[in-house]
Amino acid sequence: MKNKRYFQFIAFLIIAAFAVVGCSDKSSSKSGGTSSGEAASELTYASTSDAAGLSPIDTNDSVSSNVTGQIYETLFTQDPKTLEPEPLLAESYETPDDNTWVIKLREGITFHDGTPFNAEAVKYTFEQIKDPERAAPRASLLAPIESIEAKDEYTVVLKTKEPYGPMLAALSHTNAAIVSPEADKEGDIGKNPVGTGPFVFEEWVEGDHITLKRNEDYWREPAALEKVTFKVVPETSTAISMLETGEVQFIDALPSDQLPRIESIKSAEVQKSEGTRVSYLGFNMEKAPFNELEFRQAVAYGVDQEAYVAQLNGLGTYNESIIGPKVFGYNEEAKNEGYPFDQEKAKEMIKENGYSGQKVTLLAANRDNYMKMAEIVQSQLTEIGLSVEIETMEWATFLDTARKGNYEMTFLGWSNSTADGSELLYPNLHSDNIDSSNYSRYNNEAFDKLVQESRSTVDQEVRKEKLHEANIMAIKDAPWIVMEHGTVTAAYDKSVSGLVVDPTGKWSLYNVSRK
Incomplete structure (x- = not known):
């Protein structure tokens, strides 16, 4: 009897030990978010902004495109x-x-x-x-x-x-x-997107995250990743900390001032390459004095883009050309055709044309790069005699405000997803697109004609000539002051493989896997 009880007690201890180990494994899995098997099939990307919408027809921003491009x-x-x-x-x-x-x-x-x-x-x-x-x-x-x-x-x-x-x-x-x-006729694809892509929409908790799951019926081989989460992390420093701890596995558009910190993360890889993106300071050409060439020239002389680029840790280049070196239609002759930094000339033009003390509001989206541009330009324009304030807005609100022309001067960028000069100049500066993608509301018949000619021929050499002429004209008219031509960047956990960011900044998660 005694031996029987002893063996029952030993059996109880063994069962209890297995139970504790089982609970311990389950608990540790929860603390890390997923078990190692689950983690290998999931990826979380951190974005500083939420998507404006999930319909490719009705949106035109990189944050939304990162999501819609998977669906x-x-x-x-x-x-x-x-x-x-x-x-x-x-x-x-x-x-x-x-x-x-x-x-x-x-x-x-x-x-x-x-x-x-x-x-x-x-x-x-x-x-x-x-x-x-x-x-x-x-x-x-x-x-x-x-x-x-x-x-x-x-x-x-x-x-x-x-x-x-x-x-x-x-x-x-x-x-x-x-x-x-x-889906478009019966519902709202801006909220419930339906495409043919490798990932299917699961949920959108606005301001927090968007979740996609693998399309098991995809017409090619299904993606390796089972689940993708686009996590909204407004503070870049927080996103970097999350990359470091493994809470997110992918961030892009790396801020230059955080680059040394990101490169020091032993568990992460960093990609950098010359890109097609151009960032600019734009004027509202339908409001005075921003529609006056002398005012725009004075501002152009007063803005030191090289001072801005110097702070980018190599993640941008100075070039006055609107069409950048990685874009079809670029001609090196254009790189010095703008208005070089000349603070004394800027002060003189401000004074001579009666702009002294002119109040200016710089509208900036609450994204690190635009905020940095705004702060630097505010300081520089104050130096030449203008009274400058900064107004910030959340991304989607900013896009709507700028599209409607409810601003004076603002900062924007164009990643140029086609890498074609016509598809840079036409949507951004042709008068056809005022109230849509021509945020500066630039309207110049001669420029429009050149851009149209660059689009309406299949002779690529003729296209290059027309684009060069149009580019020079826009540089001289200065609806934009080019702040920098960007470098495409990404940082991702070393468990991630197959990720390629092209020169336009686009990426697909279809060929991405985790080990």
Whole structure:
């Protein structure tokens, strides 16, 4: 009896020990967020701002595009190294004449809601982008297209008014992604997106996070990652701490002043490469005195961009050209065509033209790079005799305010997802796009004509010439003062592999895995 009780007691201790070990493992898994197996199939990206929306038709900002680029797909995509367009949802194309594009679509693809991807879906999406009532901010991408025909279930025919040189680049743009017609008609794809991409929308807790899950029915091999979280972390220093502790595994657009700290994180890799992005100080050309060339010239002479670039730890370059070195249409002659820093000349122009003491409000989104630009420019413009204040706004509110022209001077950037000069100058500075993507509201007939000519030919050498002429004209007119041409950056946990950030700053999580 005694031995029986002894063995029962020993058995009890063994069972209890296993129970404690089991509880301990479960507990430690929770403290780290996931078990090692789960962690390897999940990735969290930290963004300083929330998305403005999740419809590629109705948004035009990099924060939103980072998310929509995982959910939706375009007919063509750009090779991340060469930036050359190649088919994605399209299978092939031909151009029987300069104004006709016949695009054969891949068959057997469905949207996340189970409806078919076909020529009617492409026609619907493109017509929505072009619809003036919808007022898509990147309607300019498809502006040259005169008609869209679903020739058969998997063939789309695009007819243009005149030859359109950047067509394939435009059809590779994230804002030309194909949406589910059914989802767009019946619901709000800005809140509940439905595409064909490798990830499916799961939830959006505004101001906190957006969660996507793997598309198990993806038309290619399903992604390696099962879950992706876009976490809103307004403070960059907090995001870096989270990268260091493993709470997030990926951040990009690294702030220059934090670069030494990021590079010191032993568990992280850092990517840096020359990019297509241009950041600028823009004037509202419909308000006085910002619409006066003498005022803009005085400000241009008074802003020392090199002083700003010097603080970037190599994450930007000084160049007066609006079209940057990594963008089609760049000509090195343009790099010195702007107004060099000359504080005395700036002071003289301010005084001579009666601008002394002029009150100026610099509108800046609450993002580190724009805030830094605003602080430096405020100091420099105060030095030349202006009275300068800074107004800050949350990202989505800022975009809406700036688009409506409710500002005097502001800071913005253009990542140029197509790496094409026409798709930099046309959306940003052509008068067609006032009230959409032309935030400066610049209106110059001669400039418009040159930009249009750069778009309406398939002769690439002619396009380069027209872009160079238009670039010089805009530099001299100074609706923008170029602050810097950016370097593309990213930092990610060493468990992450397959991540490629192209020169436009775009990235896809489709080929990304964790070990």
